[in-house]
Amino acid sequence: MVADAGAYSGPAHPAPARGRVRLGGVFFGLIGGPAAWVTQLIVNYGLASYSCFPRIRPSPYGLPGWHGIWGGLLAINLVAVAVTVAAAWISFRDWHTTRGEHPGHSPHALDAGEGRTRFLALVGIMTALGFVAAIVFDTVALLAVPQCPG
Amino acid sequence: MSETARSLPVLPVGTPGRRSLGWWGMLWAIVTEGTLFAYLLFSYGYFAVQLAGNWMPRQVPPLRLALPGIVLLVISVPAMWLGSFGARRGRTVALLIGLVLALALGAAFGVLQGLDWRSEPLTLRQGEFGSVYYTLTGLHLAHLAAGLLGLLLMLIWSALGYFDARRHAPVLILAAYWYFVVVVGVTVFVALYVLPRVW
Amino acid sequence: MADPELERRPEFATATVAYAHDLERLWETSPGIAGWLSTVDHKEIGIRYLVTAFAFLCAGGIEALLMRLQLAGPDRHVLGPHAYDQAFSMHGISMIFLYAFPVLSGFSNYLWPLVLGSRDMAFPRLNALSYWIYVAAGLFMYAGLAIGQAPNDGWYNYVPYANREYNPGMNEDFYSLGMIFLGISTTVGSINFIVTLARTRAPGMSVNRLPILVWGTLTASVANVLAVPSVSLAFFLLWMDRQFGTHFFDVPQGGQPLLWQHLFWMYAHPWVYALVLPAMGIVSDGLPTFCRRPLVGYAPVALATVATMILGFGVWVHHMFATGIPNLALAFFGGASIVIAVPSAVAVFAWTATIWLGRPVITTAFLFFASMIVLFVIGGVSGFMTGSVPVDWQLTETYFVVAHIHYVLIGINVFPVVGGIYYWFPKFTGRMLDEKLGKWNFWTMFIGFNVAFLPMHLTGLWGMPRRIYTYSPDMGWTTLNAITTVGAFIFAIGVAMLLINVVISLRVGRIAGANPWDAPTLEWSVPSPPPPYNFAVIPHVASRHPLWEDRLGESEVTSLVTRGLLLDHGRETIGTSPLDGDPDVILKMPGDSYMPLLLSVGLTMGFVGLLVHLWWLAVAGAAVALIAGVVWLWPRGTLGQRRVRHV
Secondary structure (H helix, E strand, O other), X not given: OOOOOOOOEEOOOOOOOHHHOOHHHHHHHHHHHXXXXXHHHHHHHHHHHHHXXXXXXXXXXXXXXXXXXXXXXXXXXXXXXXXXXXHHHHHHHHHHHHOOOOOOOOOOHHHOOOOHHHHHHHHHXXXXXXXXXXXXXXXXXXXXXXXXXX | OOOOOEEOOOEEEOOXXXXXXXXXXXXXXXXXHHHHHHHHHHXXXXXXXXXXXXXXXXXXXXXXXXXXXXXXXXXXXXXXXXHHHHHHHOOHHHHHHHHHHHHHHHHHHHHHHHHHHHHOXXXXXXXXXXXXXXXXXXXXXXXXXXXXXXXXXXXXXXXXXXXXXXXXXXXXXXXXXXXXXXXXXXXXXXXXXXXXXXX | OOOOOOEEOOEEEEXXXXXXXXXXXXHOOOOHHHHHHXXXXXXXXXXXXXXXXXXXXXHHHHHHHHHHHHHOOOOOOOOOHHHHHHHHHHHHHHHHHHHHHHHHHHHHHHHHHHHHOOOOOOOHHHHHHHHHHHHHHHHHHHHHHHOOOOOOOOOOOOOOOOOOOOOOOOHHHHHHHHHHHHHHHHXXXXXXXXXXXXXXXOOOOOHHHOOOHHHHHHHHHHHHHHHHHHHHHHHHXXXXXXXXXXXXXXXXXXXXXXXXXXXXXXXXXXXXXHHHHHHHHHHHHHHHHHHOOOOOOHHHHHHHHHHHHHHHOOOHHHHOOOOOOOHHHHHHHHHHHHHOHHHHHHHHHHHHHHHHHOOOOOOHHHHHHHHHHHHHHHHXXXXXXXXXXXXXXXXXXXXXXHXXXXXXXXXXXXXXXXXXXXXXXXXXXXXXXXXXXXXXXXXXXXXXXXXXXXXXXXXXXXOOEOOOOOOOHHHOOHHHHHHHHHHHHHHHHHHXXXXXXXXXXXXXXXXXXXXXXXXXXXXXXXXXXOOOOOOOOEEEOOOOOOOOHHHHOOOOOOOEEEEEEEOOOOOEEEEEOOOOOOEEEEEEOOOOOOHHHHHHHHHHHHHHHHHHOOHHHHHHHHHHHHHHHHHHHOOOHHHOOOOOOOO
């Protein structure tokens, strides 16, 4: 085939299993965790700051009417964890579907040498699990640090 | 191997529409310029929260000139779309009409914004709101000016017959930028003219 | 078949001598001053970036040595307080903005098209523009030093110190406008890297086959696109406050000093990662070559790079722990700052495992790469400590933080960069650097660095504040400061050894050949130095290590390096799809052009006009820039941008 001048033939496609997963799912698996993490961080930061330090003067016992905010912050964190776990699950499903892409090579899953589809799925699983940990770290702060007094 | 070797298809050459590198570069330029406005709007919100009620001028910016201006700017979107549609189909007349309309509508918005500045009692040095108001509208006008200049160039190039159904990437790239300018314009309008009224 | 200028099927073959000769003629830069001013060759631009960045490193280093002379003992008078303020500000600006990032851009500019199997960056002229603006902005800021009015409020430049009321000179105007100017260079450079990676890779190079080198610069580039506007805006607002009486940071009028800190650190924390992630990429790429095995854990290391940057966007408030923001809000950022240790640890374990499981060859480059792991751990641990809010309250604004930032920036930037010079110098020049002098170079730098900065942790714990220009003899800091000064000079001698080695080896170094280290990636498949067109035929990639396939046996198919796509209808390269590297367009690449230089000249005129309030000069500069831009963008038939009538 190669000998045929003018014709081109390259090696096989790097992602033969790409048709077996939805691209949108792959992307959600990759960005769901980081997006949830950054949202909870910024929203919680804004709410937690404002409830104790509205405008120019601090309010050491919290702003009137804002005492229930702690529960709200916790709820935001739980939603963020749920989104991230969903991203992990979708990535896991994709990985399970495509784990046989290029069978027989690169026995170590973490090296994920060949197969672009399963590579992205594996990276998605690791990303989401890592960001679950990151959100939990912020939730620990919520449980351990008093809301307003300095 | 499960898959046999693949042979290469016939490939387009040069700058075919959205496969052109310029299109990709423009997308990222829009991302970074959009982020610039996001940081400025963040600063606006920061002042609003920190200074609460006592930072608005006695009279919020009037809608008399701003509202017609923003309506004209929004109408320039279908005009620009007509232009890029004409470019994609190789219809030079539609392309030219679209570009002329978009240019006229965008310029009208710019003129109205300038008149608004002149009639506005607010000044640049009048508190935080004045500073934010002129910086935000000014940065948007600068982006608008770049867009108008692009439209003018595109009009010249189209009139010279540079573009056809296969060669028109510059039109699509400019259109993407123009839509961005309009979206920012609407956002700025909402931030400076609408929100102070509903608060 | 239709018009070959609109579409065609590329030929597939081996390069002949005549064909290579044609390519040479198509791609070479014309000789002499004309070529020098107009070239868009990424290799030439990359080398210029490296040389210029090292010049700024030397300038910043001299400022550092002056400060160390001043602090060597108590009550010394080498520099007065005003000169000292300018020295530490220019030291920070030089190292952080004018050396650490541009030097990495230099490596990436030179190497990316070579490791990706392409013939140039996606936007060659933009690449030249990025370089010229970088030089102009650097000189712009140094012009302040030349007239004794350099920036003098530190690189973080806090208001209200930087407001006109407290700092009426031109110092801060040089800094404000200079940073906006430099931001243009960083932004266009970053967009160029992103599009290059997304669109101009060798066919077959899917995202899982990317050389590990590129992940760091890709991540940093995306971060820059999102972060640079923040600092450009902050400096623009400051300049408006200073020149036009706006009130963004003007406290009596309701201005918000903390807004400055937010805008600055939202940019500057991601920027610190932009200074180290590409350098970590250099280590991840070079270390395996000397360990004679692939990097352990490609996927986790690539992911750790990206994850560090994402987390890096959510830790900016840890620079503001002592500003009075409520505790719970701080604690969220403390949590993020501590969790960022996880991806860093992943990379450290991957590098260590690569050495452990490999058969290391102890070259100078290897020593620089391996020592970086040690320095990174020390700098990482001190950063982890200050990530905790109460510990930071104790340590912030002391020399402990100075020690931390130097372990991070010298440890993870300078050491990998020097290692990278030893590794790629043969590719850049065709000659090897001297290994014997190299070993001396390494040990001098390594010992000097640790003598200077390890005791500095203690200086900080004993309470010495940053940025003071002298101290009294009864503070108990005298001995530690003397040791640090000695170490700083030893380190400087080490850097001088590198420069001497480069100068000598350029003339008499051993001839390298295409692949002196027997390395696995595509840049080593072309001659040293590479021809102007990089690859005679566009290679086709079937794995992560195209040159090690026969020994690794990872893939049944092999990459095609000597046989590939012939593209010679003008300057051409292949465009590929972002995820899988499927060819989808034959790209026409622009030739040399004066427009990037002219545009930079126009912008320089503009910024000088704004600085000194010569409005006609600013307008003239804008007009020059505009003309250059229009000529640049004018559609060309040779680039396939417009219709051409065939005769």
